[in-house]
Amino acid sequence: MPNYTPPVRDITFTLDTIADVESIVALPDFEHVDLDTIDGMLSEAARFFSEVFAPTNEVGDEKGAALENGGVVTPDEFKPVWQKLVDAGWTAVTGSPEYGGHGFPRTLGLAVSEMMTSANLAFSLNPMLTGSGIALLTRHGSDELRDQYLAKLISSEWTGTMVLTESEAGSDVGALRAKAVLNPDGSYSISGTKIFVTWGDHDLTDNIIHLVLARTPDAPAGTRGISLFVVPKFLLTEDGAPSKRNSVETVSIEHKLGIHASPTCVLAFDDATGYIVGEENKGMRYMFTMMNQARLEVGLEGLSVAERAYQHAAEYAKDRVQGRAAGSDELSPIIDHPDVRRMLMTMKASTEAMRALLYDAVAAEDRHLSAQDELERIAAGDRLALLTPIAKAWCTDRGVEIASIGVQVLGGMGFVEEAGAAQFYRDARITPIYEGTNGIQALDLVMRKLPMGDGAVITAYLSEIESLDGPLADGGDALAGVREHLGAALRTVRDATSWLAASNDPQARMAGATPYLEMLGTLAGGYYLARQALAAQSEADSDSWMAAKVATAHFYAVNLLPKVHGLAPSVTAGSEHLFAIEDTNLG
Ligand SMILES: Cc1cc2nc3c(=O)[nH]c(=O)nc-3n(C[C@H](O)[C@H](O)[C@H](O)COP(=O)(O)OP(=O)(O)OC[C@H]3O[C@@H](n4cnc5c(N)ncnc54)[C@H](O)[C@@H]3O)c2cc1C
Numbered sequence: 001m002p003n004y005t006p007p008v009r010d011i012t013f014t015l016d017t018i019a020d021v022e023s024i025v026a027l028p029d030f031e032h033v034d035l036d037t038i039d040g041m042l043s044e045a046a047r048f049f050s051e052v053f054a055p056t057n058e059v060g061d062e063k064g065a066a067l068e069n070g071g072v073v074t075p076d077e078f079k080p081v082w083q084k085l086v087d088a089g090w091t092a093v094t095g096s097p098e099y100g101g102h103g104f105p106r107t108l109g110l111a112v113s114e115m116m117t118s119a120n121l122a123f124s125l126n127p128m129l130t131g132s133g134i135a136l137l138t139r140h141g142s143d144e145l146r147d148q149y150l151a152k153l154i155s156s157e158w159t160g161t162m163v164l165t166e167s168e169a170g171s172d173v174g175a176l177r178a179k180a181v182l183n184p185d186g187s188y189s190i191s192g193t194k195i196f197v198t199w200g201d202h203d204l205t206d207n208i209i210h211l212v213l214a215r216t217p218d219a220p221a222g223t224r225g226i227s228l229f230v231v232p233k234f235l236l237t238e239d240g241a242p243s244k245r246n247s248v249e250t251v252s253i254e255h256k257l258g259i260h261a262s263p264t265c266v267l268a269f270d271d272a273t274g275y276i277v278g279e280e281n282k283g284m285r286y287m288f289t290m291m292n293q294a295r296l297e298v299g300l301e302g303l304s305v306a307e308r309a310y311q312h313a314a315e316y317a318k319d320r321v322q323g324r325a326a327g328s329d330e331l332s333p334i335i336d337h338p339d340v341r342r343m344l345m346t347m348k349a350s351t352e353a354m355r356a357l358l359y360d361a362v363a364a365e366d367r368h369l370s371a372q373d374e375l376e377r378i379a380a381g382d383r384l385a386l387l388t389p390i391a392k393a394w395c396t397d398r399g400v401e402i403a404s405i406g407v408q409v410l411g412g413m414g415f416v417e418e419a420g421a422a423q424f425y426r427d428a429r430i431t432p433i434y435e436g437t438n439g440i441q442a443l444d445l446v447m448r449k450l451p452m453g454d455g456a457v458i459t460a461y462l463s464e465i466e467s468l469d470g471p472l473a474d475g476g477d478a479l480a481g482v483r484e485h486l487g488a489a490l491r492t493v494r495d496a497t498s499w500l501a502a503s504n505d506p507q508a509r510m511a512g513a514t515p516y517l518e519m520l521g522t523l524a525g526g527y528y529l530a531r532q533a534l535a536a537q538s539e540a541d542s543d544s545w546m547a548a549k550v551a552t553a554h555f556y557a558v559n560l561l562p563k564v565h566g567l568a569p570s571v572t573a574g575s576e577h578l579f580a581i582e583d584t585n586l587g
Pocket of ligand 1: 162163164165168170171172195196197198256264299333430433434436437438439440503
């Protein structure tokens with residue numbers, strides 16, 4: 001079974017150099033958190049997730065979840081580990097202290113989530129979705145709903161789900177048809193069949209709280225007619241204990257390419273009792289709180305699986321002896337071959353770039369929610385909005401790519417399940433699909449996020465990247481390559497951004513969306529690594545880990561940043577060439 005060693009040093013370095021965690025814990029909401037507590041928490045999390053949680057990864061993949069007698073059964077090995085996770089409080093890190101949570105910043109919650117997700121992606125989806133549901137109820141739930149559900153969800157005594165998708169309503173959520181009819185007592189009767197509900201049923205807790213989108217009878221068509229409901233698996237007694245079973249049935253679970261331990265359920269709601277969140281027809285707005293948090297967490301899945309695949313491949317490459325390196329008379333470990341080295345460096349550099357992008361995005365969320373200064377809050381919210389689709393799509397695409405490179409590093413053994421690399425690849429493959437496909441993320445970036453503030457938000461972000469030029473120039477020869485390639489990539493992205501802003505052909509902008517997202521993500525990765533190289537430079541002579549940070553930024557700048565230029569023509573090519581072939585000649 002592949003080992004997992006949590007990359008605590010890189011997480012800490014990223015928290016310091018990119019997220020500026022010191023300024024986050026100085027925010028009034030986090031006065032009870034100090035830097036020593038953070039160090040202790042990260043090292044204890046590293047121990048827990050590597051020693052206790054990670055050993056469930058392979059067995060979860062092999063046994064998977066099963067549907068027996070109408071209920072989902074998890075592998076036996078999961079139950080004691082779940083209890084330890086809950087008892088140790090790892091699911092309550094960011095929850096509100098008012099409801100028993102530890103009230104830590106989301107940035108630190110992300111560090112814990114990273115380790116949990118690397119340790120077992122499929123298992124981590126249960127606390128992940130519960131956490132996103134907590135964010136939704138905290139922000140939009142009535143006092144009554146918060147009092148009934150938040151403490152139990154934060155403690156993980158109960159878990160939560162996100163219930164949007166129907167067979168005819170996937171990317172187009174507005175097409176959903178589940179019904180909600182108001183009852184005389186103020187509750188609603190919810191009916192309809194929902195598909196693909198992650199952890200929609202299981203045997204780890206004594207209640208599951210579904211957050212369900214449905215339509216009231218006279219609701220307008222599309223997303224403007226969607227309402228949001230809390231639908232518990234077991235209805236609560238007056239004193240809040242689970243009692244009568246609600247009419248939600250688990251019809252089946254899917255057999256999937258990966259994340260076998262995560263039950264993906266078809267749920268039938270048949271006049272199930274639900275309680276409205278907020279007002280009728282505003283459900284999509286509330287659900288976006290949950291979805292935006294989950295999008296960052298899914299981006300994190302790309303990083304987490306990449307980290308695991310990278311560690312595994314590097315270990316293998318040090319041991320596997322094959323051929324002779326140039327100029328050597330001895331047989332060599334494959335890590336000495338330039339092509340294997342290129343693969344490992346690509347894995348390392350991309351993984352560290354993803355980490356920086358994600359921690360920056362979540363730090364912006366902390367500032368957006370907790371900064372005292374109104375302008376700072378608004379600017380942080382805009383940054384978060386811009387970075388969310390990039391973090392989700394770029395990191396998950398890289399996650400799949402890096403897991404695939406991991407298979408390649410192992411050669412034939414990469415294709416053999418026993419070695420472990422194949423599971424990372426299979427598990428990673430869902431991440432560009434769920435929580436809004438990456439194609440939908442690209443449309444969000446180009447059609448909604450670039451126009452924010454008449455282009456001011458993207459302009460500010462690109463100017464921030466430009467402002468690194470001076471410090472990089474001061475960095476001398478060691479950073480000259482980074483400076484040159486970052487500057488060139490920035491110019492190309494600026495040109496593409498201007499082209500998109502000037503185009504009044506929506507079809508053409510949509511056609512360029514995916515390559516644009518990739519170029520912006522690639523540029524952002526180079527920017528963050530350049531910042532880290534600057535921070536590491538002064539210690540590079542005395543500390544090989546810091547020297548590696550500088551060298552990694554250089555590798556990324558020379559080998560990966562130039563990809564930006566190759567993407568430019570397809571951003572600005574328009575859509576005609578995509579439709580030049582009749583449908584009948586496709587397929
Ligand atoms: C394992 C798993 C777990 C899931 N968990 C959950 C969950 O917990 N809760 C939940 O509600 N849902 C969940 N989903 C559903 C998931 O979010 C959807 O599968 C996803 O949003 C895509 O919808 P779809 O499958 O209907 O694909 P479609 O919407 O049919 O998309 C097919 C392809 O067409 C593209 N496409 C569609 N519309 C457009 C457009 N307008 N412009 C450009 N391209 C477009 C898509 O990008 C995609 O490539 C899960 C799915 C899976 C497989």
